[in-house]
Amino acid sequence: MRRRPSRDWLWLLALLALSGLLGSAQRSAAAGGSQPWFAGAVRSALIPVAGAIANLLDARDAYLFSFVSAGEVRRLRAENARLRLAAALYEERLAELAGEVDSLRRLMRLPKLPGRSRVAADVVASFPSENRLLLSVGGNDGVRQGMPVVDGNALVGVVRDVSPNSCTVEMVSSPSLRIGAMALRNPPAAGLLRGESPTKLILEFLDFNVPVGNNDLVVTSGYSERIPRGIPIGRIFQLEESREFGSRRSQVFPLANLGTVREVWVLQ
Amino acid sequence: MRERGGLTGWGGVLVAAVLLGLAAAMQGQARRLAVFGAEADYPLLVACTLALFETSRGGAVLGFLGGFLQGCMAGFGLGYVAFSRTIAGYLAARSREWIGPGLPTAVGVVFACTAIAHLLELFLPPAKAVFPSLGDTIGTATYNGVLAIPLYALLNRFFKPAKP
Numbered sequence: 001m002r003r004r005p006s007r008d009w010l011w012l013l014a015l016l017a018l019s020g021l022l023g024s025a026q027r028s029a030a031a032g033g034s035q036p037w038f039a040g041a042v043r044s045a046l047i048p049v050a051g052a053i054a055n056l057l058d059a060r061d062a063y064l065f066s067f068v069s070a071g072e073v074r075r076l077r078a079e080n081a082r083l084r085l086a087a088a089l090y091e092e093r094l095a096e097l098a099g100e101v102d103s104l105r106r107l108m109r110l111p112k113l114p115g116r117s118r119v120a121a122d123v124v125a126s127f128p129s130e131n132r133l134l135l136s137v138g139g140n141d142g143v144r145q146g147m148p149v150v151d152g153n154a155l156v157g158v159v160r161d162v163s164p165n166s167c168t169v170e171m172v173s174s175p176s177l178r179i180g181a182m183a184l185r186n187p188p189a190a191g192l193l194r195g196e197s198p199t200k201l202i203l204e205f206l207d208f209n210v211p212v213g214n215n216d217l218v219v220t221s222g223y224s225e226r227i228p229r230g231i232p233i234g235r236i237f238q239l240e241e242s243r244e245f246g247s248r249r250s251q252v253f254p255l256a257n258l259g260t261v262r263e264v265w266v267l268q
Numbered sequence: 269m270r271e272r273g274g275l276t277g278w279g280g281v282l283v284a285a286v287l288l289g290l291a292a293a294m295q296g297q298a299r300r301l302a303v304f305g306a307e308a309d310y311p312l313l314v315a316c317t318l319a320l321f322e323t324s325r326g327g328a329v330l331g332f333l334g335g336f337l338q339g340c341m342a343g344f345g346l347g348y349v350a351f352s353r354t355i356a357g358y359l360a361a362r363s364r365e366w367i368g369p370g371l372p373t374a375v376g377v378v379f380a381c382t383a384i385a386h387l388l389e390l391f392l393p394p395a396k397a398v399f400p401s402l403g404d405t406i407g408t409a410t411y412n413g414v415l416a417i418p419l420y421a422l423l424n425r426f427f428k429p430a431k432p
Binding site: 008043046057125134259 | 289340342348
């Protein structure tokens with residue numbers, strides 16, 4: 001009886017050491033934009049289950065919503081049909097213009113713009129306190145590290161690491177993510193955007209004298225290999241200036257609903 | 269079921285594996301299942317509740333597996349999550365050995381071990397804001413404590429606590 005607890009302590013210490021080893025394997029794989037093989041295997045096994053749970057919750061929400069307001073459901077269905085028609089018209093025109101831009105860039109021997117094609121993905125898991133999302137698409141679908149992820153309105157985040165059938169997205173609200181952004185003005189005010197909280201982002205301007213104001217739309221600047229120019233990010237709601245230190249920054253409210261996003265597009 | 273109790277045989281292993289897998293898959297939807305802003309920690313709930321039927325060695329293994337699955341799904345912090353869950357699982361099993369089995373023990377142990385695991389994570393990198401995280405920890409521990417009631421009652425029908 002006296003030997004048993006000491007053996008259990010050994011098991012505990014061994015498992016704690018193993019935790020450290022696995023953690024370090026995950027960190028080094030994530031630095032290279034991937035996940036270790038064992039994490040990929042666990043994800044492959046559990047993502048279908050996570051997807052089924054998400055679908056069940058969607059069905060529960062839809063049922064409760066329809067129960068509360070049948071009239072609202074009818075109105076939203078009609079609006080959905082109208083918006084589908086409008087989107088189809090815009091998509092045709094957009095594809096035509098994008099083709100024109102591509103051929104002009106080819107003529108000028110410029111590289112192809114990123115973000116031309118997109119992959120639809122489900123958010124199978126959300127970790128808001130860590131500013132991460134797990135998506136149902138991965139390397140097998142053409143997803144690569146650094147690709148931007150958008151919902152219907154705006155930029156949600158950037159792909160952080162990729163497994164064959166899944167990927168992790170770092171949301172714009174993450175303090176460790178830096179994105180080139182600009183306030184839409186004439187001339188545009190460019191700067192570097194970072195996250196602070198799910199409802200507040202910080203845009204630090206490069207030029208102190210460029211005009212900006214509250215409610216200005218902030219979009220991606222396109223000074224990146226993978227993130228195209230012009231993806232909406234949010235709106236400025238407060239400006240902070242410090243002439244002594246020559247710094248100027250603004251607080252930005254994100255347009256994407258980071259807490260409840262369920263379906264997204266990965267721009268390739 | 270063998271005389272020594274615990275999650276013995278293939279049945280016990282299968283139940284533990286299925287419950288931990290389901291819990292890890294469910295954790296990504298924890299926000300949608302929040303009550304008054306408090307989110308449950310499903311892998312920790314399952315690991316601690318199952319640990320109440322196991323020896324401290326089994327508890328540590330269950331905690332480790334819960335943390336491992338959770339860290340793999342999240343894609344970050346695997347080391348910290350597995351570390352804190354291993355300690356929580358070990359303590360859950362040890363507490364049951366000290367206090368004795370029963371539903372009130374289950375609620376108290378799951379509450380305490382959830383709080384300990386989350387407090388441990390608070391002091392591990394990356395740095396977090398202390399006061400909001402403390403509030404979240406209390407909310408999660410309470411939610412887990414409440415969820416432990418039906419889960420323990422269900423498991424108690426099929427398994428007996430292991431003899432230390």
